[in-house]
Structures are given as C-alpha cells and as structure tokens.
Amino acid sequence: EVQLVESGGGFVQPGGSLRLSCAASGFTFSDYGMSWVRQAPGKGLEWVSAISGSGDNTYYADSVKGRFTISRDNSKNTLHLQMNSLRAEDTAVYYCAQQWVVLKYQLDYWGQGTLVTVSS
Amino acid sequence: DIQMTQSPSTLPASVGDRVTITCRASRSISRWLAWYQQKPGRAPKLLIYDASSLESGVPSRFSGSGSGTEFTLTISSLQAEDFATYYCQQYESYSGLTFGQGTRLEIK
Numbered sequence: 165e166v167q168l169v170e171s172g173g174g175f176v177q178p179g180g181s182l183r184l185s186c187a188a189s190g191f192t193f194s195d196y197g198m199s200w201v202r203q204a205p206g207k208g209l210e211w212v213s214a215i216s217g218s219g220d221n222t223y224y225a226d227s228v229k230g231r232f233t234i235s236r237d238n239s240k241n242t243l244h245l246q247m248n249s250l251r252a253e254d255t256a257v258y259y260c261a262q263q264w265v266v267l268k269y270q271l272d273y274w275g276q277g278t279l280v281t282v283s284s
Numbered sequence: 285d286i287q288m289t290q291s292p293s294t295l296p297a298s299v300g301d302r303v304t305i306t307c308r309a310s311r312s313i314s315r316w317l318a319w320y321q322q323k324p325g326r327a328p329k330l331l332i333y334d335a336s337s338l339e340s341g342v343p344s345r346f347s348g349s350g351s352g353t354e355f356t357l358t359i360s361s362l363q364a365e366d367f368a369t370y371y372c373q374q375y376e377s378y379s380g381l382t383f384g385q386g387t388r389l390e391i392k
Binding site for chain 2: 202210225270271
C-alpha cells in the first residue's frame, strides 16, 4: 500500500525558514517523480515544486522560485522541501504527491498534508 | 503557463441528479487532464486521468470526456458521499502543473 506521510510543518515568522519532509513507503521511491502541492486556507490547489525520480531535475512555481528547494534522499525514501524567506502568503497545507513521470503524469497518491503558518 | 478555468464555481444539486462540471485550458493539452475530488480536511483523491480513464476503485457513475481545450466531468447519479469539491489539473507542460479553481458541489 502506498503511503506518504508529511511532517515538519508549524508556525514561523515572516522571513523565517522551515523544512518539510515526506516519508514514502509501499513503492519503489526512486522510480517516481514527486511533487509538492499546497492549499491556502479556504482556497484551491497550487502546485509548488517537483523533482524527478533520480533527483537530477527539479521544477518550481514562479511564486516560490529562488526561495524554496526541493530534494530527495532515495536511500531513505524521503522527499524534502526547504522553505526560506517565508511570507504570509506561503501559509497553507502542503501535500506531497507521487507522479510516475515528473510533471507529465497525474498525481496518483497524496499524503495527508502538513500545515505551515507564516505570521508575526 | 497554461491556465485552467472551471465552471461553475458552485453547483447546487440533489441526490440522484446528473451533474456536469466543465474545465477549459488556455491552450491545447491533448488529453493530459486529471480530475480530483476533495472533501473538507482531506487530501485530494484521483478520480479520472488522461481525460477519460477511471482510476481503479472509483465508482462507474464518474466519467470524464474531452480533449484539446475543453473537458467535462460527469456524475451520472449523485450519491450523498459525492458532495465535495472537484478540481481539474493539466499535466501537459514541463512549465508546471496547474489546477482549475475548483467546483464545490453542494446539496440543493
């Protein structure tokens, strides 16, 4: 059974940093692209970033480019999102999701999400 | 970037109704479109991929159609558990994934 479990969310002041993690199980992690998708309170879904199975290729939404860094550790079946220079508008539930081919496939499985709150 | 526009934003309906949600892309995305269902406090769940392929385990009352720039999600006979928010999403471009703004299906 595919499982994706996010962690690392919390409360942070504007300008601060946070590192999210997504622990994967139930599939061969290195075979799959992965994405982060976020959802601000009461709003719709917004794709944030994606990474290929090998980790060689990374992609970012314009809204986070230069501030967020996606990475993965295939030896530990873990996906990360390093978030720097956080802004109030980054407040959202962050989901990790599995994608067979990065950016060219549907998001088959999603984690339960982790809440990030950016506020002074 | 490819923009996705869903209509309507809110859809009042009753159990047993046949409902259709439309999603339009700002340029052709062939059939690279998925539909998701999201209930409050829960993660989105994949319903349809490649515009019309039903995800395993999803009831057959859900169906998708379309290609190019116009797509539809149809629920043939609404059940109580179908009241939720539905999103379309394109995966045609390496510029990134984009979602529609969502359609909230509510009880009339």
